[in-house]
Amino acid sequence: MILYMHPENPQPRAIAQAVEILRKDGILVYPTDSSYAFCCMIGNQQGMERIRRIREVSDDHFFSLVCRDLSELATYAMVDNSQYRLLKAVLPGAYTFILKGSKDIPKKLLTPKRKTIGLRVPDHKITQDLLEALGEPLLSTTVTLPNYTAEDLREIYQIEDLLEKRVDAIIDAGDCSHLPTSVVDLTSGVPEIIREGAGAVDIFI
Numbered sequence: 001m002i003l004y005m006h007p008e009n010p011q012p013r014a015i016a017q018a019v020e021i022l023r024k025d026g027i028l029v030y031p032t033d034s035s036y037a038f039c040c041m042i043g044n045q046q047g048m049e050r051i052r053r054i055r056e057v058s059d060d061h062f063f064s065l066v067c068r069d070l071s072e073l074a075t076y077a078m079v080d081n082s083q084y085r086l087l088k089a090v091l092p093g094a095y096t097f098i099l100k101g102s103k104d105i106p107k108k109l110l111t112p113k114r115k116t117i118g119l120r121v122p123d124h125k126i127t128q129d130l131l132e133a134l135g136e137p138l139l140s141t142t143v144t145l146p147n148y149t150a151e152d153l154r155e156i157y158q159i160e161d162l163l164e165k166r167v168d169a170i171i172d173a174g175d176c177s178h179l180p181t182s183v184v185d186l187t188s189g190v191p192e193i194i195r196e197g198a199g200a201v202d203i204f205i
Contacts, residue, residue: 001021001168001169001170002160002164002169002170002172003017003018003169003170003171003172004172004173005126005171005172005173006173007031007124007125007126007173007174008125009125010125010126010129010173012129014171015126015129015130015133016133017169018030018130018169018171019130019133019134021168021169022039022040022041022134022138023041023134025040025041025044025046025047026040026047026167026168026169027039027040027044027047027050027051027167027168028040028167028168028169028170028171029143029159029163029167029169029170029171030126030127030130030170030171031124031126031127031171031173031174031176032066032094032120032122032124032127032140032176032181033092033093033094033122033123033124033127033177033198034094034122034142034176034177034179034180034181034197034198034199035142035143035153035176035177035178035179035180035198036142036143036153036156036159036176037140037141037142037143038051038054038055038140038141038142038143038167039066039138039139039140039141040138040139041134041136041138041139042065042106042109042136042137042138042139043106044139047139048063048139050167051063051141054145054163054166054167055141055144055145055146056145056146061141062109062111062117062118063109063118063139063140063141064096064117064118064119064120064139064140064141065105065109065117065118065119065120065137065138065139065140066119066120066121066122066127066131066137066138066139066140067119067120067121067131067137068121068128068131068132068137069091069092069121070084070087070088070091070121072137073087073091073119073121075102075104076101076102076104076105076117076119076137077097077099077100077101077102077105077117077119078099078100078101078102079099082189083099083186086186086191086203086204089203090199090203091121091123092121092122092123092128093121093122093123093199094122094123094177094179094181094182094197094198094199095120095181095182095183095184095199096118096119096120096181096182096183096184097118097119097120097183097184097185097186098116098117098118098183098184098185098186098187098194099116099117099119099186099187100114100115100116100187101115101116101117105117109139114187116185116187118183120140120181126171126173142180142181143159143163145162145163148162151178153178154175154178155175156170156172156173156174156175156176160172177198179197179198180195180197180198181195181197181198181199182195182196182197182198182199182200182201183195183197184201184204191204193205
């Protein structure tokens with residue numbers, strides 16, 4: 001199914017359709033402030049396995065937790081005052097932050113050794129409306145595929161051609177950036193840039 005949505009004024013009915021699919025343990029491709037991404041609900045183990053099979057990644061591939069805002073993010077991560085100020089300065093935005101997980105996160109979502117998780121608060125109207133209607137965070141990972149570079153997947157029609165029959169729905173909001181998020185590890189107290197992507201990293205240097 002293709003759900004067509006205006007990127008800045010998504011139709012509530014289409015958002016409701018997407019939420020219904022997620023609540024029925026479906027998987028979606030949706031737009032973010034970086035690239036398109038796969039998503040499913042927390043607890044949808046089968047959905048996570050389907051996404052891993054599509055991407056052809058191992059069972060230990062971890063998903064990011066996509067939150068509505070900073071207060072929701074702080075529910076799932078241990079954030080001190082300095083980390084909070086830094087997060088507040090750049091979120092919402094095209095970043096994934098590696099943080100120590102809180103007791104509210106299912107253990108299977110944490111990295112085994114470090115007990116960390118990647119957290120996102122995207123600056124995209126569709127993503128925000130989807131999260132608001134759902135009432136909880138989503139598990140998410142960038143749309144990448146074997147034998148296809150990010151450049152190969154810049155345009156939504158390419159994603160639809162490759163994935164329409166493999167996921168339950170694709171939210172078509174036009175072309176996104178092909179860049180993934182910038183990944184910043186905050187667990188040591190000093191920001192460490194793991195990957196430079198769509199989000200500017202000058203503030204962390």
